[in-house]
Amino acid sequence: MELFNGYVIGNYKRFPVCLVRGEGSYVWDAEGNRYLDFFPGWGCNLLGHCPRRVVEAVREQVGELIHVPNTWYMEAQGLLAQALSERSFGGQCFFCNSGAEAVEAAIKLARLHGRPHRYKIIAMLHSFHGRTFGALSATGQPKYHQGFEPLLPGFRHVPFGDVQAVADAIDEETCAILVEPIQGEGGIRIAPAGYLAGLRELADRHDLLLIFDEVQSGMGRTGRWFAYQHWDVAPDVMTLAKALAGGLAAGAVIARQEVAAKLQPGMHAATFGGNPIACRAALATIQTIEEEGLLERAVAIGARFRQHLEAVQRSCPLIRELRICGAMIGIELHGDGTPIVQRCLERRLLVNCTQQTVIRLLPALTITDEQIDAGCQILAAVLHEAAAQTSVPSTH
Numbered sequence: 099m100e101l102f103n104g105y106v107i108g109n110y111k112r113f114p115v116c117l118v119r120g121e122g123s124y125v126w127d128a129e130g131n132r133y134l135d136f137f138p139g140w141g142c143n144l145l146g147h148c149p150r151r152v153v154e155a156v157r158e159q160v161g162e163l164i165h166v167p168n169t170w171y172m173e174a175q176g177l178l179a180q181a182l183s184e185r186s187f188g189g190q191c192f193f194c195n196s197g198a199e200a201v202e203a204a205i206k207l208a209r210l211h212g213r214p215h216r217y218k219i220i221a222m223l224h225s226f227h228g229r230t231f232g233a234l235s236a237t238g239q240p241k242y243h244q245g246f247e248p249l250l251p252g253f254r255h256v257p258f259g260d261v262q263a264v265a266d267a268i269d270e271e272t273c274a275i276l277v278e279p280i281q282g283e284g285g286i287r288i289a290p291a292g293y294l295a296g297l298r299e300l301a302d303r304h305d306l307l308l309i310f311d312e313v314q315s316g317m318g319r320t321g322r323w324f325a326y327q328h329w330d331v332a333p334d335v336m337t338l339a340k341a342l343a344g345g346l347a348a349g350a351v352i353a354r355q356e357v358a359a360k361l362q363p364g365m366h367a368a369t370f371g372g373n374p375i376a377c378r379a380a381l382a383t384i385q386t387i388e389e390e391g392l393l394e395r396a397v398a399i400g401a402r403f404r405q406h407l408e409a410v411q412r413s414c415p416l417i418r419e420l421r422i423c424g425a426m427i428g429i430e431l432h433g434d435g436t437p438i439v440q441r442c443l444e445r446r447l448l449v450n451c452t453q454q455t456v457i458r459l460l461p462a463l464t465i466t467d468e469q470i471d472a473g474c475q476i477l478a479a480v481l482h483e484a485a486a487q488t489s490v491p492s493t494h
């Protein structure tokens with residue numbers, strides 16, 4: 099921690115804990131304490147910490163070829179592109195290393211689609227798309243913009259879930275609509291019925307690209323490969339990262355063939371994008387999800403959390419609303435959630451708070467029922483204690 103204070107830029111709020119080892123849904127700190135992790139790797143560790151197939155694939159690959167640039171063909175990248183295409187809407191892939199980079203590539207595709215006169219993108223309030231300038235400009239939360247203006251021009255933000263607001267925002271310079279089917283950082287806000295279909299219709303009518311940011315909701319977390327599949331509405335472009343490579347840095351954009359074809363040699367690149375280690379890790383992630391039936395498991399995980407949390411909600415007035423889709427879980431509170439995170443940490447349970455009032459859980463799809471039960475028991479105790487100490491509205 100002293101090293102950090104001296105040498106690492108302080109742009110993160112860190113808990114005073116140094117993690118040294120992880121296995122499944124458990125992590126250990128340098129003092130040997132074990133924590134149950136309901137938020138492994140901010141959603142990146144979809145299979146838990148150090149999943150076997152991913153570890154083996156990386157170990158094998160690292161001894162064969164660590165990195166080669168995209169001036170050469172490599173088998174793993176081709177296989178991964180095929181695997182993602184076949185599980186989504188049959189598009190072609192570009193690989194990068196993070197969610198923000200994937201969003202940047204999607205913005206470039208939108209600009210190419212809109213040429214020569216259209217460049218505006220309609221994005222949603224409370225969205226989160228990353229910290230690079232394009233992705234930041236797309237993010238519909240002014241708090242992240244502060245200090246960095248002027249941003250990239252051309253983004254218009256409208257309320258999430260409101261098709262008419264998007265329709266009203268379209269003008270002759272609009273080229274795309276960008277939306278998370280489930281807003282993650284925005285507090286696990288799930289697209290209402292008919293919303294994505296309404297956006298698809300608008301996109302078709304006005305020749306706009308429909309871009310789904312599935313950086314947080316993709317790769318099986320919600321019980322489908324991609325969250326949009328719950329609504330059966332396909333995008334033209336989709337962004338992925340976080341869980342894509344089972345915890346290794348990787349990002350991807352998938353685009354319908356006609357859209358992808360606009361990206362010609364020299365127009366976009368990422369030096370480390372699609373490197374063999376990340377691609378092998380991603381292929382091992384997909385294999386694990388399929389061989390262990392983890393899409394079905396994600397649904398069961400959501401149901402078990404719901405059962406526990408609804409029981410807590412009945413007796414704990416602090417809970418305002420539960421929003422759950424598979425292993426994407428938001429517990430909206432009437433008050434500040436940060437003390438809840440702290441108290442859970444003291445009891446060796448790791449959870450997250452977003453938007454100040456939403457406890458966010460993104461558990462691994464390999465979590466056991468016993469671990470869910472144990473963690474929910476801690477969370478219930480902490481919420482009840484907090485409720486006893488705060489005054490909350492009597493109706494909830």
Ligand SMILES: Cc1ncc(COP(=O)(O)O)c(C=O)c1O
Nearest residue numbers: 196197198226227228282313314
């Ligand atoms: C939906 C969404 N898009 C983009 C990003 C940015 O990803 P990264 O932090 O890998 O750049 C995030 C990160 O939380 C996200 O949730």
